[in-house]
Structure formats: C-alpha cells, structure tokens
Amino acid sequence: MAKESVFGNCAICGKHKQLAFGHVPPQSAFNECPAVGIAMWELINRDPDHYFEERRRISQRGVGDYTLCKQCDNDTGSWYGEAFAKWAHQGMEILDRVQGEATFFYPFRIYPLRVIKQIVVMFFSIRDWRFAYSHPDVVQFVLNRNERYLNPDIHIYAFLNISGCSRYIEGASRMVMNPAEINRDSIMEMNRTASAAIAKGRALSEIACRPLGYVMSFDPTPPDDRLSDISHFAEYSYSDWIPLYVKLSSLPLGTYLPLDYRDHDQVERDAEKNRRDEGDNDAADEDKYTPISEHELPPSPYVMWRDK
Numbered sequence: 001m002a003k004e005s006v007f008g009n010c011a012i013c014g015k016h017k018q019l020a021f022g023h024v025p026p027q028s029a030f031n032e033c034p035a036v037g038i039a040m041w042e043l044i045n046r047d048p049d050h051y052f053e054e055r056r057r058i059s060q061r062g063v064g065d066y067t068l069c070k071q072c073d074n075d076t077g078s079w080y081g082e083a084f085a086k087w088a089h090q091g092m093e094i095l096d097r098v099q100g101e102a103t104f105f106y107p108f109r110i111y112p113l114r115v116i117k118q119i120v121v122m123f124f125s126i127r128d129w130r131f132a133y134s135h136p137d138v139v140q141f142v143l144n145r146n147e148r149y150l151n152p153d154i155h156i157y158a159f160l161n162i163s164g165c166s167r168y169i170e171g172a173s174r175m176v177m178n179p180a181e182i183n184r185d186s187i188m189e190m191n192r193t194a195s196a197a198i199a200k201g202r203a204l205s206e207i208a209c210r211p212l213g214y215v216m217s218f219d220p221t222p223p224d225d226r227l228s229d230i231s232h233f234a235e236y237s238y239s240d241w242i243p244l245y246v247k248l249s250s251l252p253l254g255t256y257l258p259l260d261y262r263d264h265d266q267v268e269r270d271a272e273k274n275r276r277d278e279g280d281n282d283a284a285d286e287d288k289y290t291p292i293s294e295h296e297l298p299p300s301p302y303v304m305w306r307d308k
C-alpha cells in the first residue's frame, strides 16, 4: 500500500522535499516482485539457513525506500535506469550460465558511464544526506549526466551474486575479526566504528543485489581480492555504447556481515570449529550470546532481502 506522502532530506540534492519511493536496484532490474527483509539485529548468531523464518518486513513493491526527492529520482532514473537494466539483464544471462566460483572475463555491451552512475545513485539511496554533504563532487557526478570521472578516492567493485538473496549494508568499516567469533561485543564495536565512518562520509557500503553485487570503498586496496574494480566505467562519455569485457567472480553471501563471501560449507565449518574451540566453557561464555535488547540499539536496518 502506498504511503500518501513522505517528506525528508533528499539523499542526493539534500533539499527538504517530498520523497519518492525509489527502488534499489531499479524496478526494471529484477526488483519488481514483493520482497521480504530482515533486520541486522535479528540475524546475530542465527544460522543463515534460518534467516527468513520470523520477524520479517514485507515490501510489496520490491526493495527500496523513500530517500530521494522526486526530481532526483526522475532525472537519474530517466538518464541511467534503462542502461542499468540492460547491464543487469546481461549479468543475469551470465549468472544463469555460470557454475561454481570461477572468475572470468564476460562480454557486455553497455553504456559504462550510465551504469556506474546508476550504481552510485543506489549508494546515495541507501545512505543518508551526510554522504552527499561530504561529497558535493559525487552529487555533481550523478546530477550532471555528462560529467565524467568519479572522485579517485572512491572505488566501485562488482561481483556476480550467486545467492538466492540480497544484502544491503549502508555503512561498515574494516575490522579484522574471525567471522566464527562474532558476538554481542564485536557487533556493538562494529556498529560504533561504522557509525563513525558513516558520519565522516567514508564508510564502506555494499549492495549485493541479484544478479550483480556492488561495493563502494574509500580504501585504495580492494576489500576482497575477488572483487573487480569497475570504477573505470566513469571514464567513458554519456553516449559511449561499447563492447566491454568485465572480470567478475561468482560469490555467495555467507551471512548478513558485509563482505562475507563464504559459501555454506565454509560457514558450517567455521561454526563447528568455533563450537569445538569453546569446548566445555559454554557456561562461562553464556553471556557472550545474550541477545542485544531492543532499547540499546540504533534503528535497525533491513539488511537481508529475498523475493517473497
């Protein structure tokens, strides 16, 4: 059911205006079906096989939110939406053919500049106005359709998402931790460092939709060697429609954690090792797994989605 009107600060132009429901990714790129989402705090310590069992949010018109004003939504959608949908449809054909986890160069025929601008628009959409406030040059990049060259500090990476679900991470920061030892304290610490990075406009974000997933990073080294840097798409002009070979790895989404591309078996093995390492200390460690209570949490983003 459509809400009557939602007002707020547009995540691109920053103006306080009526906001449009924007699909991420665009509706024409495999995002027109009802979807079920689940929030991060409900996923902690839950077996990935059972992520979608309870407390779901259902979005009848696909994944998206009220984040962009109508003008920014209409302008960017009309300039980049169709080119992005064609890129996504070519990606889906590849995904349907690909087996296993190999990395190959795949042929596309696309408008590279329009594709990367739509990806950047999607990252604006899942972040708040602070990102636009700290990066006026990136606002200009998406609001002027002919503008080329992305801020060199920003890297956009892509991969083929071979999972049956999607993952949306507004902001994360890099922390070294053993994924098998995620607990209440490490999650709270991760949230604190991510909040600080979001406030500075330099947090890492991930939109792992299907068929292709994307990561935006401010770090000059790739956050995962299997991710392919497609930032060079920004070097083309608006009218360039070209054949392009793009290197892509097939990666699963292991858990709700950003950049966790372990397959199901690896998640199981890590969990098993964690249980073994704990040995007989279960009782002593019990409060390590105390669920985080609602009142001590920030608003909970819906991070995992799949078709209803």
Ligand SMILES: [Zn+2]
Pocket: 010, 011, 012, 013, 014, 015, 068, 069, 070, 071, 072, 073
């Ligand atoms: Zn706007």
